Amino acid sequence: MVLEVENLSKNFGKTTVFKDISFSVDKGEIVCIKGKSGEGKTTLLRCLNNLEIADKGSIKINDLYLCKDENGHIQYAKKSELQNIRQEIGLVFQSFNLFPHMNVMENLLEAPVFLKKMSKENIHKRAAELLKQLELEGKEDSYPYQLSGGQKQRVAIARACMLNPSILCFDEPTSALDETTRMQISKIIRDLSSQGIAIIIVTHDNGFVNEISERVITLSDGSITIG
Amino acid sequence: MESKVLEMLVPMALKGLATTIGVFAVTLLVSIPLSIAVAKLRMSKNKIISSLTGAYIYVMRGTPLLLQLMFIFFGFYYVPYIGYAFSRQQAIFIAFILNYTAYFAEIFRGGINSIDAGQYEASEVLGLGKSHTFMKIILPQVIKNVMPSIGNEVITLVKDTSLVYILGASDILKAAKSVSNAYAAFSPYIYIGIVYLLITAVLTKILNKIESKYNYYR
Numbered sequence: 461m462v463l464e465v466e467n468l469s470k471n472f473g474k475t476t477v478f479k480d481i482s483f484s485v486d487k488g489e490i491v492c493i494k495g496k497s498g499e500g501k502t503t504l505l506r507c508l509n510n511l512e513i514a515d516k517g518s519i520k521i522n523d524l525y526l527c528k529d530e531n532g533h534i535q536y537a538k539k540s541e542l543q544n545i546r547q548e549i550g551l552v553f554q555s556f557n558l559f560p561h562m563n564v565m566e567n568l569l570e571a572p573v574f575l576k577k578m579s580k581e582n583i584h585k586r587a588a589e590l591l592k593q594l595e596l597e598g599k600e601d602s603y604p605y606q607l608s609g610g611q612k613q614r615v616a617i618a619r620a621c622m623l624n625p626s627i628l629c630f631d632e633p634t635s636a637l638d639e640t641t642r643m644q645i646s647k648i649i650r651d652l653s654s655q656g657i658a659i660i661i662v663t664h665d666n667g668f669v670n671e672i673s674e675r676v677i678t679l680s681d682g683s684i685t686i687g
Numbered sequence: 688m689e690s691k692v693l694e695m696l697v698p699m700a701l702k703g704l705a706t707t708i709g710v711f712a713v714t715l716l717v718s719i720p721l722s723i724a725v726a727k728l729r730m731s732k733n734k735i736i737s738s739l740t741g742a743y744i745y746v747m748r749g750t751p752l753l754l755q756l757m758f759i760f761f762g763f764y765y766v767p768y769i770g771y772a773f774s775r776q777q778a779i780f781i782a783f784i785l786n787y788t789a790y791f792a793e794i795f796r797g798g799i800n801s802i803d804a805g806q807y808e809a810s811e812v813l814g815l816g817k818s819h820t821f822m823k824i825i826l827p828q829v830i831k832n833v834m835p836s837i838g839n840e841v842i843t844l845v846k847d848t849s850l851v852y853i854l855g856a857s858d859i860l861k862a863a864k865s866v867s868n869a870y871a872a873f874s875p876y877i878y879i880g881i882v883y884l885l886i887t888a889v890l891t892k893i894l895n896k897i898e899s900k901y902n903y904y905r
Binding site: 509510511543546547550551553555557558559560561570571574575603604605619620623 | 814815823824904
């Protein structure tokens, strides 16, 4: 299992977003998290990516605990461990959040160069590989404002993949896409999964769920059904 | 007579120009980086730090620069415990830097606030450190956003440098005044006005260059 979530709970003040959620995701699996808006799908995804702090429970990513339950108290990973855990899980934001002042290539290189993950040469090789796989060849020098929605999304995917994560999360990936780009994105997601990356997709797009997911987790009233 | 006026004015004005440009350049070079730090303090989650910074900005923006110059040069000596007699030059630099840092800090604060939270989140998810995120992701976008307002303040600063007369410093305006008194002529003021216009013209050009340098993206 690349991801194991156990008894995870999250409150915003007195409001319970979700309670005692447990599920796991296997290598290369495509899992959709479904639910009406406001049911906490995105919050769950943000907890997995450490953008939101859970209140209870544990999240284990590739044998590393992002957070762990210890005698009823949640214990978060130390800063030094966090950096390693982080690189195992990537997130493609709904609004992509590309860096507008950097071109496509710079967007891709920023994190791996900063983290010194690989040699410069290998980083560039990996970038070229991803640009080819995501049909972005020739866009290296373009700035985000010059790209279409689908292209921006693919740059965001490439940027996340530069760190070779085991898990890639998508927040509402089809919300800004037309039919053609939507088919393109499902193909890309299947490709990534066949390369062994586990995919977690948060969406309320039922058509997309039926088309792509191998397993569906439905969030409603703060708890989940797996099916 | 006009040639005599110019004969006296030119060397004095050149000396004065050194003061004017010196105050302008030192103030800019020190207060812009300093103001980014002050803006961060102003936005600190620590209530004591943010309100102390807020008080500083309030005082600096709420009183005339002229008064601040006078206070630091003449008045600071009498402050109990920390009183100190600054030299004229020290007093000028301190007052201008403190005053302009406050204005720039408010501009930068607005600029930093205008950056979408998604930029911080994307940086965090990618594992970019906090300071790297600020310097490489946030600040370049902030600078693009604040350039027009910074430019405005820069132009104002050129003219504010004339306030140093209150401490008896010899800038270009003082040169004009001396020559005007000596010859009972108004023309020195006209010439000096033209010098200010020329400085502003050059600065406007430079500021436009910087702005357009950041126009490569939207």
